[in-house]
Amino acid sequence: MGKDRFDPKGLIAESYKIEGIQAGECRSIFLDWALSLGGDLDPKEALPVLISQYAKTEPDHPMSAVLEEGMVQMQAPKRRGGWRARQRN
Template identity: 55%
Template sequence: MAKGDDLDPKGLIEESYKIEGISTAECRSIFLDWALSYQGVSAVGIAALLARHGLGTDHHPMTITLREGLLAPHAPKRRGGRRGRVVD
């Protein structure tokens, strides 16, 4: 596998688009590896990856995964119980 560039240091995202029949779970795993090794602001990197690879690949599992990566995470819900109500 050839090395990538600053946007895709390991070339993982590019390679994922070349794998026939790749699953969503595999794309999420690749995306996580990319996110852990990416040195920039992830939202900017994701947008750049979509601009590079996303044209005409709307239904590809990696395109879907990248789009999900741009969504804001859900705010955590407060868990119930005594611990949540009592201040030490």
């Protein structure tokens, strides 16, 4: 497995080597990758690097779509509100 700062366990790199991998499997690997980062690295910092490293060279791979999705989700505004937003002062 390739080790680097943004893919410490080599999970993303290995996913690109798996023949016939499907999107669901890529999402599972992505979740494992995100959980393995712990507090040492911000995914917002790592995802653009991984996208440029892998998704740009293999745009049709299912993991490329998952990485792009992850980037979009991190940039999307968080839902605000809940019961406190509905309370009248």
